[in-house]
Amino acid sequence: MNPIAFLVLAALTVAAALTVVLHRNPVHSALGLVSTLFLLSVQFVGLDAEMVAVLQIIVYAGAVVVLFLFVIMLLNLGVEVRRTGGPVLVGVAVTGAVALAALLVRGVLGRAPTAVAELPAGFGSTTAIGERLFTAYLVPFELTSLLLLVAVIGAVVLAKKRL
C-alpha cells in the first residue's frame, strides 16, 4: 500500500474516531463511528483484503450503526451534558492514557518491519477466506454462530411480554 495514502487514511480514521468520543451530539458521534468503520474498510482494500472490507461495510457500517441511529432517534437523545470527574479521576485517566500510548509506541518501534511479506495467490479472495473458515477455523466459526443464537434468544425473551 502506498505509504502516503496510508498516512492520509490513518489520519482521517483517527480524526473520525476522535469525533465519536469528543462530539456531544449522539447522532454526530454515531456518524463518526460510520466514518471510522468506512475508512478502516478502505484500509482493508489497500491491504488486498476486499472480502473483509466489504463485510465490514455491510455488517458494521450498514447494519449495526444504523441500529444505533435508530435507537438514538427513537429515544430522542439530545445533546449530552458533560460532567467532569474530580481531580483524582482526571489524573488517573491522564496517567493511564500516557502509559498506554507509551506502550503502543514502544511496541511499534520495537518491531519495525524489515521486509514486505509475499502474498500467496488468491489472498483475501472469497474462495480463500471461505476455505479457511470452513476447514481450519470451523469450530470457532460454529461457536460464533452459537453465540449469536444465544443473543437472539435472549433478545426475544427480554422483549416478549408473554412467551
Next chain:
Amino acid sequence: MGVDAAIIAGKALFMMLAFVLQVMALGVWFERKVSAVIQDRIGANRASIFGVAAMGIVNTLVADPIKFLLKEDITPANVDRLLHAMAPVLSLVPALLAFAVIPFGDVLVVGDRVINLQPASLNVGLLYVLAMASLSVYGVVLAGWASNNRWSLLGGIRGSAQMISYEIAMGLALIGTVLVYNTLDLQEMARAQGHLLWGWLPAWGVLYQPVAFLIFMTAGVAESKRIPFDLPESESELVAGYFTEYSGAKHLMFMMSDFVEVVLVSALVTVLFFGGWQVPWLFRDGFHLPSGSVVPVASLLVTILQLTAFGLKLIFFTWLQIVIRWTLPRFRYDQLMRLGWQGLLPLALANVVVTALVVLLLERAA
C-alpha cells in the same frame, strides 16, 4: 498503466452516461406518462419547445429539472445544517457507486486488446452492491433526523427499519443465485447464463431461481421505498416523510436517488436472473439458431447487440417497477413488517436450503 486507467474511466463514464442516466430519465418520463395512462389522464404535456412537446418529454425532462434547479433552496430554521446538506448526497452517491460492478456487455475487441465490459471486475462484486445498498440508508435516516420535523423523523425511522428488514431477505435471496453460479462476480454470472437448455432455451437465472427472483424483486422495490412500500414518505400521513423539509436541488437529488435505485434494481434483476447482456442464441461468433444453422456476426456487431439488449432489459424492468407502483395500494406498516419478516425471510431461507441440497446432490451425481 495510463491506457488501462483511461479504459476503466471510459467504461465507468459509459455506464453512467449511456445506461444509468438515460434509463433513469426514461423512468421519470414513464412515471408521469404511465401513471397518466393507468388513471385515464393525459399526463404531462404543457411545456414545449417551439411547439414540440414530444409526448411530455420536454415537460418531464427539460422543464421540470430546470424548475427544480432554479427554485429557492430553503434550509429551515433550527436544523442541523451540516447533516441537512449532507443527507441528499449520502442518499444519491452510494446508489450510483453500486453500478461500478454491473457488467453491460461481454468483451470489446480492439486490435489485440480484449476489454472486459464491466467498469470494475471485483472478486466480491455482489457483496459490494449489497454494501453500497446498505450505505444508502444513511441518507434517509439523516434527512429525517436533521430536518428537525416530526414528520421527517417518523419517515426516517420508518425508512431505516424497512430498509434493514428487507435487506436481509434480499441478501438471502442472492445466496441462492451465488450457489447456482458459484461466483460473486457479476460478469461471471452473466457469462454463466450463456448456454442453451435442450438446444433452444437460453439458460437464464430465472429458470434456476424463480423464487429468488420474486423475493429479490419484492425486496428491491421495498429498498427503493416505492409504493406499495413507500411508508417512509407516505404523503397521506407524513406530508412527504423524510424529505419534507427539502426543496430545490436537494429535493431533486432525493428524487434522483429514488430513480437511480429503481434502475439499480433493474440492472441487478437483469444480470442475475435475465442473462444480463445476453441476447438469446447470440454467441461470440454469431447466432446459433435452434434449427442448428449458424449465422456469423462480426465481433463489433455482437458487442453492439449485447449493449442494446442490456439497455432494453433495463428499460423493461424500470417500466415494470413503475407499473407496479401505480397499480398497487400502499401497505399498512404492520403488514409491511409481517411480509418482510414472516413472509419473505422464511421463504428466502427455504430457498437457500433447497438450492444448496439440489446443488450438492447434482455434484454427487456428476
